[in-house]
Amino acid sequence: MTRDIVALSDVTRSYGEPPTQALKGVDLTVEEGELVAIVGPSGSGKSTMLNLIGTLDRPTSGTAFIDGADVSRMSDVRLSALRAYRIGFVFQQFHLTEGFSAIDNVADGLIYTGISRRQRRLFARKALERVGLDHRLDHKPNQLSGGERQRVAIARAVVGEPSLLLADEPTGNLDSTSGAGVVELLRDLNETGTTVIVITHDIDLAESLPRRVSLRDGRIVADSGRVDSGRAA
């Protein structure tokens, strides 16, 4: 049985005074194990929606259930726990800590789970192996290529084995070859059961993914719909 890991219903998000709506009543459900592309022009509300899905933000109205929990009714502490154990993030600008080795950057992904530094590094090594960077453990960010940096960032996002991986334009700063490598990695992670939601401007990339959700002006204007992920257990 698969369950909805993301369930947005009639979600709006407005900013400022007078309020301008970045999201204008969005309904979206994503099942466990899906691989979803979110596309849309600049300013259409993609990042806003991803923030809500990642529990970094709360809807102005409507309800957002993430991993079965109602985001609007959860405390900061519980939302933080959700992010620490269940959700991984990948950013366009990588956000690696300069001066710290790849393995330490990845180990940082587990720092808020309270496990020891030694253990964190052990898991970090495994995660770096998973993204094919076991030969770059002690390299600092400035000694890595853009593609390698993004792989380190992905390793950090998945080191805690989250069930939901969110990526905001992960290939935006990469050339097409490294970008393809990163996408391949996201596919592999999805194969092993992680739900992946990725924002992209790359039409070809989006077309290659099983499901596409198109946003325009704060609304979902097209959704290719869920495909059976083949993981009905």
Add this chain to the structure above:
Amino acid sequence: MSGINNPASRKRSRLRGGDVLYLGTAGLRARPTRAVLSALGIAIGIAAMIAVVGISSSSQAKLNEQLSTLGTNLLSMQAGKTLFGKDAQLPEDSVNKVAALDGVLRVGSTGRVTGISIYRSNLIDTAASGGLGVDVASLGLPAVVGATFDTGTWLNAASSEYPAVVLGSKAAARLGIVSVGSLVWLGGQQFSVVGVLDPVVLAPELDSTALIGETIAAELFGFDHHPTTIYERSADKLVGQVRSLLPRTVNPAAPDEVDVVRPSDALAAKNAADQAFTGLLLALGSVALLVGGIGVANTMVISVLERRREIGLRRALGATRGHIRAQFLTEALLLSALGGVGGAAIGSAATAMFAVVNGWQAVIPLPVLGAGIGATVVIGAIAGMYPAVRASRTPPTSALGS
């Protein structure tokens, strides 16, 4: 589909104490120059306070040591003014009367021969240069006031009948005399220097005078045997009693014309005045510390503004607001503790140097050192509070988008 059924939702974000430190130091290591510069303000404040307290404690320790070797049982008395405002005189037999007093152990005295001065040689124009005053000393004087000799010896029964002179330390320096046997011109006649005193701490008036024997003074200059100053030592316990009896004993007819002082008190009073100055410096030091604290707060506020993305990232990784607050507070604490420890080191070094230069023993009170470093922790906590709260309020979305 409720979160309660999900085992993961019962887990909480956790940040180990060691990791808080790890994150705090990481933040400082990322910008070492800035860390050092902003810790410097605190360091200067702490260094100033520790040096001030250290130096004054060292001088107090020196004084205590001095008093314990010199003793506090010395009293000196001089003639004051008469009822009509004229200079009074101590009676001729005062010294013997003081010596007979209960509890008095030793007595010594000086008397002045007016109009007599001492010069380096007879070639000096006596009208143009004032010369130095000459005092007549009793043989017991050095033992009473605790005088020691730079060179030579004191007058004895034989030499006090001859033109022999002992010079105070300043007098010797003024006359340019360094060795025994030098001849000086005193009251129109050559005198031979038999000794030079070290500075006399309890009777500094002896430093700038020349001392000759009573017999020769009477013979050559008509010394009238009236003492001008009498020094006496008594048993420690009886100092108060002796002090109250002295004026009546010395001059029963006019006890008010006798001024009695306790030189060790004067020494302590001078030190107390220094301590008041210390208080002022201490206040200045605490102002420096305050400014240092503001510097730390300022650095932290800037740091929080610059690191919105890092904060967003950490929130995305699962940090609670409390974890962010702890990280930045720790950073502020480490920053000011860095200043505190550095300042304590600088302050102690300054005290040690000052003490060595003055020939004192360096005294750095450990409680003050502890209080200084403790103060920096408090300052760090206060300075870090606002930036830390501000950091924790940074929206978690700050790492996403651009």
